[in-house]
Amino acid sequence: xxxxxxxxxxxxxxxxxxxxxxxxxxxxxxxxxxxxxxxxxxxxxxxxxxxxxxxxxxxxxxxx
Amino acid sequence: xxxxxxxxxxxxxxxxxxxxxxxxxxxxxxxxxxxxxxxxxxxxxxxxxxxxxxxxxxxxxxxx
Amino acid sequence: xxxxxxxxxxxxxxxxxxxxxxxxxxxxxxxxxxxxxxxxxxxxxxxxxxxxxxxxxxxxxxxx
Amino acid sequence: xxxxxxxxxxxxxxxxxxxxxxxxxxxxxxxxxxxxxxxxxxxxxxxxxxxxxxxxxxxxxxxx
Amino acid sequence: xxxxxxxxxxxxxxxxxxxxxxxxxxxxxxxxxxxxxxxxxxxxxxxxxxxxxxxxxxxxxxxx
Amino acid sequence: xxxxxxxxxxxxxxxxxxxxxxxxxxxxxxxxxxxxxxxxxxxxxxxxxxxxxxxxxxxxxxxx
Numbered sequence: 507x508x509x510x511x512x513x514x515x516x517x518x519x520x521x522x523x524x525x526x527x528x529x530x531x532x533x534x535x536x537x538x539x540x541x542x543x544x545x546x547x548x549x550x551x552x553x554x555x556x557x558x559x560x561x562x563x564x565x566x567x568x569x570x
Numbered sequence: 571x572x573x574x575x576x577x578x579x580x581x582x583x584x585x586x587x588x589x590x591x592x593x594x595x596x597x598x599x600x601x602x603x604x605x606x607x608x609x610x611x612x613x614x615x616x617x618x619x620x621x622x623x624x625x626x627x628x629x630x631x632x633x634x
Numbered sequence: 635x636x637x638x639x640x641x642x643x644x645x646x647x648x649x650x651x652x653x654x655x656x657x658x659x660x661x662x663x664x665x666x667x668x669x670x671x672x673x674x675x676x677x678x679x680x681x682x683x684x685x686x687x688x689x690x691x692x693x694x695x696x697x698x
Numbered sequence: 699x700x701x702x703x704x705x706x707x708x709x710x711x712x713x714x715x716x717x718x719x720x721x722x723x724x725x726x727x728x729x730x731x732x733x734x735x736x737x738x739x740x741x742x743x744x745x746x747x748x749x750x751x752x753x754x755x756x757x758x759x760x761x762x
Numbered sequence: 763x764x765x766x767x768x769x770x771x772x773x774x775x776x777x778x779x780x781x782x783x784x785x786x787x788x789x790x791x792x793x794x795x796x797x798x799x800x801x802x803x804x805x806x807x808x809x810x811x812x813x814x815x816x817x818x819x820x821x822x823x824x825x826x
Numbered sequence: 827x828x829x830x831x832x833x834x835x836x837x838x839x840x841x842x843x844x845x846x847x848x849x850x851x852x853x854x855x856x857x858x859x860x861x862x863x864x865x866x867x868x869x870x871x872x873x874x875x876x877x878x879x880x881x882x883x884x885x886x887x888x889x890x
Binding site: 507508509510511512513514515518522523525526529530533534536537538539540544559570 | 700702704707710715717726728729731732736762
């Protein structure tokens with residue numbers, strides 16, 4: 507019954523999201539006693555220019 | 571003074587959002603002793619392909 | 635089917651939360667074409683010392 | 699690198715959280731091209747009295 | 763190591779976001795004992811028509 | 827007018843939170859054209875046992 511929110515960079519395909527939603531739901535049921543009905547997984551597809559890590563904005567990062 | 575965040579599928583009209591914001595704000599004032607000034611209602615319009623329920627991604631659901 | 639998150643100061647009674655959850659759910663159904671099943675309202679009861687408004691922490695505010 | 703937030707009822711053990719964090723992280727790496735370093739999983743342990751489903755507050759639900 | 767989420771109206775430039783991410787990260791390190799590595803700042807660029815303040819939807823406000 | 831949410835480990839003092847709220851608000855005003863009135867900074871004080879990084883739960887980490 508829980509609600510899971512995923513913040514990640516935009517760019518994943520529908521097929522990737524499909525498998526991700528399934529896998530996270532399975533993890534919740536197996537490890538957290540969650541019932542799958544009414545269990546939401548909401549993905550926020552965030553542009554790189556709106557995400558900073560260690561003080562550096564996405565487009566300026568040199569490690570990705 | 572609270573902050574309310576609404577995650578829902580994209581597709582609502584501006585008029586629907588207008589009435590929703592008004593109604594949620596009224597509910598907060600009436601039932602939660604909230605002051606309306608500085609009370610935010612923020613709507614996240616989430617694409618169907620970024621939302622899973624019961625392990626099934628939006629576009630794959632057969633009940634909607 | 636949406637998910638609504640309410641951030642507010644701790645201190646509301648269970649009866650206030652009961653009525654708030656009902657009123658917000660009704661608002662979602664009436665104004666946003668939401669189905670009530672699988673519609674979550676999650677309340678975060680935030681201590682005053684963990685909330686700032688206009689740069690002033692809760693316990694330091696003189697207007698409340 | 700993403701950030702995953704889990705809203706669920708309080709009451710899970712540390713061991714359950716340990717396995718859940720591991721499983722969600724693995725799911726992100728396998729299905730969403732995520733790098734595990736800097737990948738956060740944050741759990742909000744929400745009291746039943748602060749969570750409503752389908753307009754009904756946690757303590758009033760008869761199905762759980 | 764924390765995660766900071768900023769909800770604001772869309773319309774800021776990349777340069778504004780660059781400086782904002784840097785300044786918030788610095789504030790976390792200086793005032794909250796945070797380590798900068800793995801410290802995320804995530805910006806949600808919200809359309810005005812999806813944000814209400816004091817019960818009034820963004821496009822209807824007369825003070826901005 | 828924006829809303830900033832900070833997820834961090836519990837344990838900061840009120841004085842640390844006071845200075846953090848002030849510094850983040852200043853950063854928003856200086857770099858993001860934000861008006862300080864109605865600008866919220868909400869801190870979620872998360873227990874270590876409810877936070878995983880790189881698949882490892884807080885109490886199991888050896889780097890902190």
